[in-house]
Amino acid sequence: MKQSIIIPFHKNRDMLFYCLKTLVNTIPSDTEIIIVGNNANHEEIDFELPDRYKYYKIYKNIQYPNAVNYGVKHSTGEIITICDPDVFFWEDWYDPMIQCLTQRDSVGAVSLKLINPLNNRILDFGMYYTKYNAIHSTMGLKYDHPLASFDRKVQTACSAVMMTTRDAFDKVNGMDPELPYSYTECDYCLKLKSIGLDTWVVANSKAYHKGSTDPNNSKNYAFSYYNLDSKAMFAYKNYGRINYNVDEWFE
Numbered sequence: 001m002k003q004s005i006i007i008p009f010h011k012n013r014d015m016l017f018y019c020l021k022t023l024v025n026t027i028p029s030d031t032e033i034i035i036v037g038n039n040a041n042h043e044e045i046d047f048e049l050p051d052r053y054k055y056y057k058i059y060k061n062i063q064y065p066n067a068v069n070y071g072v073k074h075s076t077g078e079i080i081t082i083c084d085p086d087v088f089f090w091e092d093w094y095d096p097m098i099q100c101l102t103q104r105d106s107v108g109a110v111s112l113k114l115i116n117p118l119n120n121r122i123l124d125f126g127m128y129y130t131k132y133n134a135i136h137s138t139m140g141l142k143y144d145h146p147l148a149s150f151d152r153k154v155q156t157a158c159s160a161v162m163m164t165t166r167d168a169f170d171k172v173n174g175m176d177p178e179l180p181y182s183y184t185e186c187d188y189c190l191k192l193k194s195i196g197l198d199t200w201v202v203a204n205s206k207a208y209h210k211g212s213t214d215p216n217n218s219k220n221y222a223f224s225y226y227n228l229d230s231k232a233m234f235a236y237k238n239y240g241r242i243n244y245n246v247d248e249w250f251e
Contacts, residue, residue, distance in 0.1 A: 003098075004032040004077025008067030009085045011044040015210070022089040024052065034075055035085075036067040065175035065184050068159075072169055080169055084160040086210035088117065093205040097163045100151055100202045108197025109164040109189060111157035112205035115143045123209055126154030126201040127186065128246045134186060137249045143206065153198050155243060159185030160209050168197055176237075181227050183234035190241045 005023070009016055016035070023033070037045035038058040049055045056074065058067075068082055079098065093112055100110045114124040125138045125148045134156065138148045162185060172191035175184050189199040 001078040002032070002076055003028070003030075003079045003081070004034060004072075004075035005081045005083055006068055006071035006075060007033070007035045007083050007085050008064055008071065009035050009037045009045070010039055010061070011041075012085070013044075013047055016085040019083070019085050019087055019089075020049075020053070023083065026089045026091055027094050032075060032077055034071045036071045038062045038067050063177065063180035065177045065180060069174045069177075072166070072174060075166075078166050079163065080166055081161065081163045082159050084209065087114075087160050088208040088210075090115075090206040090208075093161075093207055096202050096204040100200050101163050101165070106196065106198050107200055108168040108192035108195075109157070109162055109199045111159070111162045111199070111201050112207055113143065113148060113201065113203060114158055114160055114209040115206055117208040117210060122148055124158040124160070125203075126152065126199075127156045127158075128249045129155060129242050129244050130246050131244055134183075135246050135249065137246075148203060150203050151200055153200050155193065155199065155245065156186040156189035157199055157201050158209075159188070161205075161207055162188075164188075164192075168192060168195075171195055178233050179230045181230040183230050187234055187238060190238050194241060 032054065033052065034054045035049065036056050036058065038061060039045045040060050042059055045057050056070065072080055079101065097110050097112060101107050113122060116123050120143050122138045122141050122143055124136050127134045128137050129135065138145065141148060172188065172195065176187050179187050192199060
């Protein structure tokens with residue numbers, strides 16, 4: 001099956017270049033790689049990339065869900081992997097994700113184990129829910145902790161690296177632009193759930209994620225005003241879809 005990787009990019013080209021270096025060395029050579037550069041500051045995205053990549057430049061801030069949707073629209077793959085540009089991949093991450101995604105018809109999306117590069121502890125490996133918050137259940141555990149050593153089905157997972165199918169993406173109309181800052185991927189997973197498709201996290205697939213560990217992350221200082229609005233919209237949309245299941249994690 002044809003495979004595509006979509007990377008929404010806003011700024012920090014050095015970080016993107018390092019991400020691409022770890023990416024291109026750990027995936028099949030025929031995998032399509034699409035970068036969607038979007039920034040009102042032309043200087044942030046005005047650079048060239050080798051022919052190995054398809055690089056689209058949009059000279060305005062279209063935000064994460066629109067960038068993902070744009071990339072998927074311009075891709076050719078039947079399997080779509082969404083990747084943040086601040087993710088640095090471990091070896092042998094790709095095949096276990098494909099195997100988990102394709103091993104049963106009920107799987108609509110899979111994510112991997114995201115690791116804090118400062119201390120080798122887990123940032124995300126699937127979420128559980130209380131009435132008020134999403135709980136990153138294994139956050140802070142060592143990357144090889146027994147509780148994160150096996151694949152499992154979860155309600156939602158982080159899309160810093162998320163693999164799905166074009167068919168599933170199209171059926172739920174992709175990412176929701178009304179959630180531009182946070183909970184976008186959670187909403188996507190719950191939309192999959194509403195059509196009978198599950199989300200899984202894959203224990204043998206790992207990547208470092210700078211994310212919130214980086215004080216210079218532009219998402220944190222430039223777009224944080226979206227955070228509460230996104231959370232409110234997510235709760236409004238998905239109140240009836242969420243299973244408040246944090247007790248399952250403690251069990």
